[in-house]
Amino acid sequence: MDKHRDIGKYISTLQRLNNMFYANRLSSFQIGCGQQFFLLQIFNHPGMNLHELALNGNYDKATATRAVKKLEEEGYVRTETEEEDKRIRRIYLTDQAKPVVEKTQECVDEWAEIILEGLTGEERKEAERLLVRMADNAHRFNSRQKGKE
Structure with missing residues (x-):
């Protein structure tokens, strides 16, 4: 992987x-x-x-x-x-x-x-969807880490 x-x-x-x-x-x-x-x-x-x-x-x-x-x-x-x-x-x-x-x-x-230059409409939507998901993942991780330091 x-x-x-x-x-x-x-x-x-x-x-x-x-x-x-x-x-x-x-x-x-x-x-x-x-x-x-x-x-x-x-x-x-x-x-x-x-x-x-x-x-x-x-x-x-x-x-x-x-x-x-x-x-x-x-x-x-x-x-x-x-x-x-x-x-x-x-x-x-x-x-x-x-x-x-x-x-x-x-x-x-x-x-x-x-x-977003050169990306199709579908690629633009997918890029945003994936970035939102990554940001959510990072936010959830950081929220869980609070207080563990």
Whole structure:
């Protein structure tokens, strides 16, 4: 049976190139690959809190907090403390974020076309299906490992 030793290398290569792509395309907005995911999540789920934001991307809360802080500094998001529970901060986009979101969504589409170039419609669906399955496998493994260290 093949050992598939290079699969991690290709996943890592894709991630590094993905980061470079977004950093380059979004540099005029003073954000890069580190914030674009969070920006789109807040756009798609206005009023979500930091915990929900972190969970949606399998990030730790500290990473989500840093990303939101950077987006706040750039004027793209604002937070509101909940009246009922002062520990919860809801996150919303500002009007200033609209062109950034539009450009980021364009970039998402462009990057998908770049990496899926030459694949048939069926191959594209299968590639996504397999990547989702691999991500789910990794997530389940990491969830089981928590507390075993």
